[in-house]
Amino acid sequence: MIGCGGIALQNHLPGLALCPDVQLTALCDSDEACLERGRQKTGVRVISKTYAEIVSRDDIDAVIIATPNVTHRPIALAAIAAGKHVLCEKPLAMNYPDAKEMADAADRAGVRHMTAFTYRFVPAMQYLSHLVRRGDLGQPYHYRSCRLQDWGSRQLGWRQVKKLAGTGELGDMLSHRIDFAHLLIGPMRRLVANLKQYVPVRQGLPSDLDDWVALIAEFENGGTGVLESSKMASGRNESWRSLDYVEINGSERSFVFTTGDWNRLQTGKAGGPGLETITIPEEFWRWPGSPRDPKSGDPLVTFRYDQAWEFVDAIRNQRPCRPSFHDGARVLAVMDAAVRSAETRSWVEL
Numbered sequence: 337m338i339g340c341g342g343i344a345l346q347n348h349l350p351g352l353a354l355c356p357d358v359q360l361t362a363l364c365d366s367d368e369a370c371l372e373r374g375r376q377k378t379g380v381r382v383i384s385k386t387y388a389e390i391v392s393r394d395d396i397d398a399v400i401i402a403t404p405n406v407t408h409r410p411i412a413l414a415a416i417a418a419g420k421h422v423l424c425e426k427p428l429a430m431n432y433p434d435a436k437e438m439a440d441a442a443d444r445a446g447v448r449h450m451t452a453f454t455y456r457f458v459p460a461m462q463y464l465s466h467l468v469r470r471g472d473l474g475q476p477y478h479y480r481s482c483r484l485q486d487w488g489s490r491q492l493g494w495r496q497v498k499k500l501a502g503t504g505e506l507g508d509m510l511s512h513r514i515d516f517a518h519l520l521i522g523p524m525r526r527l528v529a530n531l532k533q534y535v536p537v538r539q540g541l542p543s544d545l546d547d548w549v550a551l552i553a554e555f556e557n558g559g560t561g562v563l564e565s566s567k568m569a570s571g572r573n574e575s576w577r578s579l580d581y582v583e584i585n586g587s588e589r590s591f592v593f594t595t596g597d598w599n600r601l602q603t604g605k606a607g608g609p610g611l612e613t614i615t616i617p618e619e620f621w622r623w624p625g626s627p628r629d630p631k632s633g634d635p636l637v638t639f640r641y642d643q644a645w646e647f648v649d650a651i652r653n654q655r656p657c658r659p660s661f662h663d664g665a666r667v668l669a670v671m672d673a674a675v676r677s678a679e680t681r682s683w684v685e686l
């Protein structure tokens with residue numbers, strides 16, 4: 337485990353702990369206190385402040401990278417060069433060329449590679465993508481997503497520094513919803529976007545990144561997309577309890593997904609009376625093969641643990657991970673285009 341901060345402790349370590357016959361062998365964090373906290377929580381004996389020491393070990397098959405965005409590429413490339421399978425946090429890199437380099441290097445080395453688009457693992461999103469693949473949507477017309485959180489003006493650490501994070505709300509939150517759009521509708525053809533910063537100083541420390549982002553997109557299949565994400569939606573609360581909404585409209589049906597409604601969707605038929613709520617069949621309440629009991633724990637937290645299972649299962653069965661580094665790179669291509677569009681005040685072709 338490389339990076340023992342927030343997301344490592346919340347998602348990755350509990351997810352790994354559920355996977356039978358998987359041993360957490362080593363922890364790495366450049367910060368002494370984080371490393372020590374990780375060691376105390378896990379009892380892992382091998383610890384290091386230097387990732388190069390970890391990725392070169394013979395008793396390690398795979399690494400999870402959960403460090404600030406700017407470090408993903410060098411750590412992933414070092415791990416790949418050492419023949420390790422890699423699960424890396426999103427956004428995969430600082431820009432599309434770097435992400436593509438990572439994906440190609442992993443392919444060439446024949447290692448498994450996965451991007452942590454955790455919200456794909458919400459049971460309702462899994463079921464929705466199954467229904468779309470089955471053809472229930474018909475011809476896709478519109479994709480709409482809205483992520484509204486209330487982060488106010490509090491300090492965000494590395495997340496508020498461009499040279500460490502790359503982008504603000506765009507990479508932090510919208511990246512997951514761009515991935516949803518790819519999953520449900522397909523690749524985008526062109527887009528126009530805007531980014532805005534509201535809080536240039538967060539608790540005495542400068543911030544040089546966006547707090548709000550929106551984009552309008554046209555997909556290759558002719559569908560349209562409207563995506564918005566904000567840290568400044570006062571009163572909406574933080575974290576996963578705040579609004580995370582996706583609506584898709586097609587020639588046959590519409591579907592509405594919200595992360596908070598983890599096992600329900602709303603749907604309505606073209607020409608019908610309006611939306612009804614449907615419950616997800618129980619076989620979709622966890623990822624295929626996952627050892628997790630979907631009735632144990634808070635379902636808004638525990639679906640995240642299936643991500644580690646997907647990584648482990650793909651390694652064991654020598655199959656591509658879903659989502660892969662290529663999915664991570666595709667999202668970076670859209671993010672780069674969004675930044676360029678905002679800077680040039682124009683539409684950008686993808």
Ligand SMILES: NC(=O)c1ccc[n+]([C@@H]2O[C@H](COP(=O)([O-])OP(=O)(O)OC[C@H]3O[C@@H](n4cnc5c(N)ncnc54)[C@H](O)[C@@H]3O)[C@@H](O)[C@H]2O)c1
Nearest residue numbers: 339340341342343365366367370402403405425426452454
């Ligand atoms: N998939 C999701 O839902 C999700 C949610 C939160 C964060 N993330 C992503 O996870 C990553 C980490 O976010 P976080 O919230 O855990 O941040 P964090 O600041 O809580 O933790 C990052 C840790 O990495 C350590 N670190 C920094 N540079 C390092 C290096 N070179 N080598 C080893 N350790 C290093 C830091 O000391 C810190 O402990 C980011 O890329 C973020 O975008 C994803």
